[in-house]
Amino acid sequence: MDGILNVLKPPGMTSHDVVAFVRRVTGNKKCGHTGTLDPGAAGVLPVCLGKATKLARFVTEGDKTYRGEITLGIATSTQDAFGDILAYQDASRVTLEQFKEVIPSFLGSIEQVPPMASAIKVQGQRLYELERQGKTVEVPTRVVTIYDLKIIDSWDWQTPHPRILFDCTCSKGTYVRTLCSDIGQALGCGAYMSFLLRSRVGAFGLESTVTLETLAKLARKNNVRKLPYPWYRQYSICRWWRSFPPLKNP
Template identity: 35%
Template sequence: MPVVVADKPLGLTSHDVVARARRALATRRVGHTGTLDPLATGVLVLCVNDSTKLVQFMEHDSKDYLAWVSLGAGTPTLDAEGPVDATADVAGVDEAEVRAVLRGFLGVQQQVPPQYSAVQVGGQRAYAVARAGGALDLPAREVVLHELELLGVFPSVDAAPRTFAPNEQGQYAPAADGRTFTLPPALGAFPTLLVRARVGSGTYIRSLARDIGAALGVPAHLAGLVRTRVGHFTLAGAMGLEDLAVAPVTPDADALDLPRIEATETLALMLRQGKRPRHPLQGRALVLRGQELVAVVDGNGEQLRVVRAWA
């Protein structure tokens, strides 16, 4: 059984979802391609049995989110888990200023991860140190933010839209009829930005919420988060945990969002044997023989490097 797309509910960790998938699918070999925090919901891509070898490639896929960012209140976790540990008056939110701030975050950025995260420094997990009352010196890491669109400014997260439907481009937008998302309980009536984001791997939306607030001169926290896309897997195709046993599956060759090379029988054999044939290729691509996945390769235009060959 290859790749299954789960719709993670509020309050569960990604590990909780993996545990339930193991029971539903009767296997221990289940991995996911990108963690969702307990207070986040939405697309969690699960690789099952032999498809766990795909995780190393799929975890780099871009991701789409709907994010509710509350201004005027900061929390240690940077989200609605709380408690509120910093406040500031937010007299009024200038939408033009917010859009300008969001534009400033586009492209390659240096982002400091949250203290409550699984980042490890010197053998210590940041969240473990934070829960014990300490803090690690977390270095900034490079992330890429492709799109940040302000969908509205609201007097509180409870006043912000929660019902959405995909538009013609497949992006989720507020709608009268559609899917209603469950958000964590609000920490207060703080002015809230609704932002649609498309980001590269390794981006913490909690950190982005903190940084948006800082750019506006106030503390901020992530009041709600829904992941609507990972690679070419969308929320429309995600299954509830109760339906994982009968969820549709995606073959390995269709799961990877990479260019494809149709290989001759000779090339396929060479790759499986670990040989490095020449081929005019730039970047990472799949090598297929018919519908069968042979290898994932990197190329510089002259020389191929086999990342993984399938038997």
């Protein structure tokens, strides 16, 4: 089987876990993903099968769109909800208007310092491997492009940790959790990324993804080739995060 399978990666699995699953259920030994998506994030993960693996780099180069949530007043070691709390303060003084005022400074070409808990290589090793070894290295900055950053909703402004839902369209190599952390620093209160859904990679969007459950079901019936036009309702994947409160001060 040759082609690109647009998989909906669930939270809790690594991108490599998804590739291993696809390889097992389809019987294709030659397959690979087109760009890592954090284990805690969900969303679009195109997986190339067979001869299509030669096209992977072209898919990877495309821009990406995310729906994310930023929680103010808490900074973590991984810049998302899975790290240790480094700083904790009351951010109720920050207003939505102040948040909107800092957004323009993050549009266009900006510099980012990727987090230690990331898959990029420094000195021949991935940063998360160095972190697990207790090593700290100087991480080089990278230039990325934020094409669009739009506020979708916000709540909890009367609490110590306001939360803002946003859509972000950006270039390859952008760390959305670093973007959230940098916005928190600009506001002087700290912040972390409390939710992330990748809604598009190049020409591949949520509307054409297939869940792993559906893929496994079709594979059992030997109908995997019927997947050119799978469908998915975007908002059902978002329900799980709304039930989770912000990180609490330990």
